Amino acid sequence: MKRTVGSLLILTLFITALLAGCGGQGAQQQGAERQGAEQGSGQQAAGTGSGQEAAELGSGQQAAGIGAGEETVYPVTLVDGDGREVTIQAEPQRILSLGPSITELVFAIGRGDRLVGRTDWCDYPDAALDVPSVGSLFPPDYERILSTEPDLVLMLGGSLEVRERLEQEYGLTTFVVDPATFEELYEEAVALGTALNARAAAEAMVAEIKAEADAISTKVLPISYRPRVFYQVSPDPLYTAGPGSFIDDMIRIAGGINAAADAESPWAPYSVEQLVAANPDIIVTSSPAMAEEALARKGWESITAVREGRVIGLPDEDIVVRPGPRLIEGLRWFAETLHPGLFGE
Amino acid sequence: MMGREARGRRALALAAAALAVAVVVAGAVGSVRIPPADVVKILLNRLGAGFAPDWPRTWEAILWDVRLPRVAMGALVGMGLSVAGAAYQGLFRNPLADPSVVGASAGASLGAAAAIAFLDGVPLLPGRWALGPVPLCAFCGGIAAVLLVFRLASAGRQTSTVSLLLAGMVVSSVASSLVSLIMYLTSSQARDAIVFWLMGGLSGANWWKVGWLLPYLAAGLGLLLLQGRELNAFLLGEEAALSMGVDVERLKRRVLGAGSLLTAAAVAFCGIISFVGLIVPHLVRLIVGPDHRWLMPVSAVTGAVVLVAADTLARSLPWFSELPVGLVMSLTGGPFFLFLLRRELLPRG
Numbered sequence: 001m002k003r004t005v006g007s008l009l010i011l012t013l014f015i016t017a018l019l020a021g022c023g024g025q026g027a028q029q030q031g032a033e034r035q036g037a038e039q040g041s042g043q044q045a046a047g048t049g050s051g052q053e054a055a056e057l058g059s060g061q062q063a064a065g066i067g068a069g070e071e072t073v074y075p076v077t078l079v080d081g082d083g084r085e086v087t088i089q090a091e092p093q094r095i096l097s098l099g100p101s102i103t104e105l106v107f108a109i110g111r112g113d114r115l116v117g118r119t120d121w122c123d124y125p126d127a128a129l130d131v132p133s134v135g136s137l138f139p140p141d142y143e144r145i146l147s148t149e150p151d152l153v154l155m156l157g158g159s160l161e162v163r164e165r166l167e168q169e170y171g172l173t174t175f176v177v178d179p180a181t182f183e184e185l186y187e188e189a190v191a192l193g194t195a196l197n198a199r200a201a202a203e204a205m206v207a208e209i210k211a212e213a214d215a216i217s218t219k220v221l222p223i224s225y226r227p228r229v230f231y232q233v234s235p236d237p238l239y240t241a242g243p244g245s246f247i248d249d250m251i252r253i254a255g256g257i258n259a260a261a262d263a264e265s266p267w268a269p270y271s272v273e274q275l276v277a278a279n280p281d282i283i284v285t286s287s288p289a290m291a292e293e294a295l296a297r298k299g300w301e302s303i304t305a306v307r308e309g310r311v312i313g314l315p316d317e318d319i320v321v322r323p324g325p326r327l328i329e330g331l332r333w334f335a336e337t338l339h340p341g342l343f344g345e
Numbered sequence: 346m347m348g349r350e351a352r353g354r355r356a357l358a359l360a361a362a363a364l365a366v367a368v369v370v371a372g373a374v375g376s377v378r379i380p381p382a383d384v385v386k387i388l389l390n391r392l393g394a395g396f397a398p399d400w401p402r403t404w405e406a407i408l409w410d411v412r413l414p415r416v417a418m419g420a421l422v423g424m425g426l427s428v429a430g431a432a433y434q435g436l437f438r439n440p441l442a443d444p445s446v447v448g449a450s451a452g453a454s455l456g457a458a459a460a461i462a463f464l465d466g467v468p469l470l471p472g473r474w475a476l477g478p479v480p481l482c483a484f485c486g487g488i489a490a491v492l493l494v495f496r497l498a499s500a501g502r503q504t505s506t507v508s509l510l511l512a513g514m515v516v517s518s519v520a521s522s523l524v525s526l527i528m529y530l531t532s533s534q535a536r537d538a539i540v541f542w543l544m545g546g547l548s549g550a551n552w553w554k555v556g557w558l559l560p561y562l563a564a565g566l567g568l569l570l571l572q573g574r575e576l577n578a579f580l581l582g583e584e585a586a587l588s589m590g591v592d593v594e595r596l597k598r599r600v601l602g603a604g605s606l607l608t609a610a611a612v613a614f615c616g617i618i619s620f621v622g623l624i625v626p627h628l629v630r631l632i633v634g635p636d637h638r639w640l641m642p643v644s645a646v647t648g649a650v651v652l653v654a655a656d657t658l659a660r661s662l663p664w665f666s667e668l669p670v671g672l673v674m675s676l677t678g679g680p681f682f683l684f685l686l687r688r689e690l691l692p693r694g
Contacts (some may be wrong), residue, residue: 141667143411146406147377172410337630
């Protein structure tokens with residue numbers, strides 16, 4: 001009796017493995033064919049990014065698997081924010097978002113109703129709070145992640161270990177969305193939209209952000225005044241936003257110069273001596289309270305921004321640090337702060 | 346009056362039962378609660394039983410993919426460290442001996458720290474069996490340190506246990522200074538990773554790592570368990586053991602070799618986990634007596650129970666999402682050891 005059960009079990013396993021093998025192969029072939037057939041429409045989508053960056057990211061393939069209309073045809077193979085090709089077998093119905101910016105993006109393109117999980121940090125929009133949280137991710141709680149039964153896990157870059165574990169040990173599909181510049185935001189938002197079968201909504205969102213960003217940069221173009229802006233990420237130790245960060249991007253688009261252009265990385269330590277030498281016209285801090293504190297700080301008295309009282313706190317730090325749809329609010333804020341005469345309320 | 350044999354057998358059965366309970370409790374506890382009855386059913390189903398699955402499908406994934414590899418890893422590591430501790434305490438005739446006395450832990454720390462600081466993320470094998478440089482370097486560091494200690498303590502064909510202890514202490518302290526040096530020189534990110542490794546944790550466990558650990562553990566454990574009779578003779582002193590026909594030098598080499606294999610392999614995957622190897626043998630000795638033929642196997646199973654229990658505690662304390670098990674072990678183990686010391690090991694009066 002026992003032996004019969006055992007052999008049956010083995011037989012079943014064998015057949016399942018066989019079927020799974022065939023299925024996988026078939027799907028792969030299908031995907032490859034589709035990719036070949038629709039390279040054309042792929043290139044069209046690549047036109048949205050700047051030529052160079054799009055080519056680098058290989059976003060020609062991003063749109064592979066898209067039919068003539070806006071509907072995504074599954075399985076679809078897309079290049080994610082890590083530059084990796086990810087094949088999504090079927091339209092995701094149970095989405096787990098592991099980043100606040102990603103949660104905002106998913107809601108912005110109208111797929112918030114398919115979220116089955118979020119992190120403790122995902123607090124925008126309000127509807128996100130109704131989605132059950134899987135914790136803080138420090139450290140990741142794999143039990144809660146698995147219990148949401150996601151068919152697609154959206155995550156930020158930089159956690160390779162977590163990603164490998166989710167994929168290799170738990171067999172989940174992961175897709176990274178973590179843009180560092182506006183151009184990347186446009187590309188990755190469209191890729192995300194395609195993955196979630198909401199490409200039209202993603203393109204509309206991108207078009208809106210782009211239009212406003214273009215309007216701002218056009219408006220500051222004839223102005224010769226370019227204030228030198230220093231963004232204070234944290235006061236002690238002093239950290240700033242260097243080249244490669246969204247904040248650096250925003251300062252430039254809004255008609256300013258990043259006073260910390262010599263910083264070594266997007267989030268870089270900066271010495272007070274460097275800051276005094278850079279002598280910015282405006283200092284932006286992450287909150288109004290931080291701005292007041294910075295104005296009174298010993299040793300900063302000689303800085304132009306401090307002397308002229310132009311140390312300004314952001315109303316909400318999230319609009320500049322979360323690489324999501326609200327970045328446009330951050331850009332608008334920077335434009336109004338840097339050129340109040342031009343964008344006055 | 347119960348015979349030594351009967352007492353040992355009963356203790357072993359009791360420890361095995363405790364291990365079964367610990368595994369079920371560890372399977373039930375976590376951020377997703379699974380009723381113990383369902384844990385048992387899911388486990389038995391894997392072994393071929395045919396319970397109708399009236400539980401959510403995710404429970405099986407959580408139990409099988411997340412919790413059980415961790416429980417298995419904890420059990421194996423607890424087993425290895427406890428048996429190594431028991432054998433060392435016998436070999437050195439010193440109640441303070443634990444698996445780290447001859448340098449295996451400190452050497453492994455140095456290997457791990459160097460790997461974290463200098464060899465970032467180079468997988469050594471493709472796919473799921475991929476082994477990062479950290480466990481490999483930790484293992485090699487542990488073994489290398491013990492070889493060095495053995496070499497330093499040997500004069501000709503003879504190795505005195507006192508020299509072994511001294512050399513072990515010196516090599517360990519030099520190795521930990523080198524770890525400090527690496528931490529001082531490296532990036533703050535690597536420093537964090539090293540500190541975390543040194544605290545010892547089971548959170549990275551998976552079935553493939555368990556698979557890596559298993560052969561080393563089986564070899565070390567098997568070899569040590571075979572030395573029971575000779576270790577007993579050793580308790581009367583080296584001279585007495587010699588006169589009873591024990592090849593003491595061979596015994597030292599075997600015990601140190603097997604013990605280091607166990608310690609280095611355990612530490613390689615989990616980081617430093619202290620106190621298990623010190624406390625468990627003492628606890629078991631109180632119950633089964635000093636006979637190594639029973640002390641070592643009962644210590645093995647008890648060590649598994651203790652570490653599985655400590656890890657369950659580590660991931661279910663309500664104020665933290667998770668603590669490193671090494672930390673929990675030293676936080677609870679230290680006071681417990683003091684209690685034991687005052688109650689049983691000090692003469693009453």
